[in-house]
Amino acid sequence: MEDLKIKRPYARRKFCRFCADKSLVIDYKRPEILRQFTTERGKIMPRRITGTCAKHQRQLARQVKIARIMALMPFTTAVLK
Amino acid sequence: MLVRKEKVMRVYETLYLLRPDLSEEEYAKVLEKFKNLIKRQNGILIKEDIWGKRDLAYYVEKFLQGYYVLLHYAGEPGISFELEREMRLDERVMKYHTIKLKDKYIPGDYAEEVQEKEQREESLTTPSEEE
Numbered sequence A: 001m002e003d004l005k006i007k008r009p010y011a012r013r014k015f016c017r018f019c020a021d022k023s024l025v026i027d028y029k030r031p032e033i034l035r036q037f038t039t040e041r042g043k044i045m046p047r048r049i050t051g052t053c054a055k056h057q058r059q060l061a062r063q064v065k066i067a068r069i070m071a072l073m074p075f076t077t078a079v080l081k
Numbered sequence B: 001m002l003v004r005k006e007k008v009m010r011v012y013e014t015l016y017l018l019r020p021d022l023s024e025e026e027y028a029k030v031l032e033k034f035k036n037l038i039k040r041q042n043g044i045l046i047k048e049d050i051w052g053k054r055d056l057a058y059y060v061e062k063f064l065q066g067y068y069v070l071l072h073y074a075g076e077p078g079i080s081f082e083l084e085r086e087m088r089l090d091e092r093v094m095k096y097h098t099i100k101l102k103d104k105y106i107p108g109d110y111a112e113e114v115q116e117k118e119q120r121e122e123s124l125t126t127p128s129e130e131e
Helices: A002-007 A031-037 A054-069 B024-040 B079-089 B107-123
Strands: B010-018 B044-060 B063-075 B093-102
Touching: A031 A054, A054 B093, B010 B024, B010 B044, B010 B079, B024 B044, B024 B063, B024 B079, B063 B079, B063 B093, B079 B093
Parallel strands: none
Antiparallel strands: B010 B063, B010 B093, B044 B063
């Protein structure tokens, strides 16, 4: 912990954006929101990066997967481009 | 199937994706077909949201575009199976996905939307969607 503090003195505490902003809905029909929580390759970003709480991360993962099925979001971008 | 004494109505949401190379009349026909199917299954259409043509995230049947339509409806448990079966058989439908929104349909909850829908059918005006 001490080392970390020295290296990154301004490391801000991450927080769950869905808890903070109730208007931010987790819905497969809103891929523009879900996209913020995936990498540019389309992978779901881990909680340790985004700071999303466990409850919302579960919902998020599920909705991303539905969005992928409906071709609203990519499974991967390797084929295109 | 389980035999129920009491008829339960559930609320479902189905998003389906049509081929992008159909004519306007063809789209209207397909939309009408599924709406009628819901009616025939004694379902209630709550909302129809036509997203229209959108870019897809990956190739679907060699297309990179598709025509999305969102349906909200209430009906007895078998209704979504019927609808999905029909969609599976229809070549114009590329993809579909159904979600159960509510276990119980309470008519009053959606009264406004149903009315709005009926008005739209009568006057055939442009759909006004509240988001």
